[in-house]
Amino acid sequence: MFIVGLQGSPRVNGNTNYLLERLLDAARQKGAHAQKIDVTRLDISPCTGCGNCERKGYCIIKDDDMASTVYPLLRRADVVVLASPVYFYNVPAVLKALIDRSQALWSRKYKHGLDDPMRGHRKGFMLAVGATKGKNLFDGMVLTAKYFFDAIGAQYVDMLGYRRVEEIGEMKKQPGVSEDVAGLIDMAAPLFHRKKILFACRENACRSQMSSAFAASMAGERIEALYAGSTPASEINPVMADVMAEAGIDMAYRTPRSIQEVIDEVTPDMIITMGCGDQCPFIPGVTYEDWDLPDPAGRDIDFMRKIRDEIRERVTRLVG
Ligand SMILES: Cc1cc2nc3c(=O)[nH]c(=O)nc-3n(C[C@H](O)[C@H](O)[C@H](O)COP(=O)(O)O)c2cc1C
Structure with missing residues (x-):
């Protein structure tokens, strides 16, 4: 089982990174091959809305890390984890650039009628951390994540969201994280067997x-x-x-x-x-x-x- 974690925080060794590492460790313990991508260290140009993918099925931008690294990994992954801090009720800009560029995969499915062969079993999880405690803190991100997972040919399964996590290191103090990530990984249990x-x-x-x-x-x-x-x-x-x-x-x-x-x-x-x-x-x-x-x-x-x-x-x- 191959699991890809998209680490979306620009902060080095921040809360999102800590949470994602715990989840990937739990997956490895169950026998998965796991790979983390630090999205904000990649060169990802924003979508220009040129419409090339809708007309021809390919993104016109071919010289950045989306083309060389991200699309191929998304195509190969059995599970994709979108891990992000809350930035203005959504994901940080670079992660959003990656999400927008998945329009190329959306177009292949919905404009060109082509099916990713792994669409039937690929799963999508979301991890989120935010500083405040409002009830709706993760709502914007969840909507974005659901649409992203559909575009890349994955079924959105569930998310873990942690409130009142602000300074670096605060995620480590959250109780129950090991149990939480193990529970999320269990939702992909059939893929391990x-x-x-x-x-x-x-x-x-x-x-x-x-x-x-x-x-x-x-x-x-x-x-x-x-x-x-x-x-x-x-x-x-x-x-x-x-x-x-x-x-x-x-x-x-x-x-x-x-x-x-x-x-x-x-x-x-x-x-x-x-x-x-x-x-x-x-x-x-x-x-x-x-x-x-x-x-x-x-x-x-x-x-x-x-x-x-x-x-x-x-x-x-x-x-x-
Ligand atoms: C630009 C920016 C925007 C933010 N927007 C929000 C927000 O809308 N709601 C919130 O609760 N926290 C917000 N935060 C706080 C972060 O979500 C919080 O500090 C989080 O723990 C950072 O995770 P990280 O260490 O993985 O970067 C924001 C932080 C920054 C830098």
């Missing part, structure tokens, strides 16, 4: 991408569909993304990963190889299966469609 299947090919640009996306889309609540390649390409194959879009599945912003990188994070229960041959490491106790599928890279679109359909059939049998 899924069968982990690694789909591995050579470049992780076509076959293993398609297989893992179909597996996540058909059975993401039961299967953790991992993907990797023995010599990963720098980006996924655009023809593969086109034929998956024909099937309604959105592959945008997914990036190839190396087998080593994946198995350093998680030990799969099963590895399905399709062309990575001897370069796929042997892990004792793991079940292996080989799918004899030709590499569609460099072939025409009809061939890519044929491989997509063959993969869909194999994955349907596998998850059945």
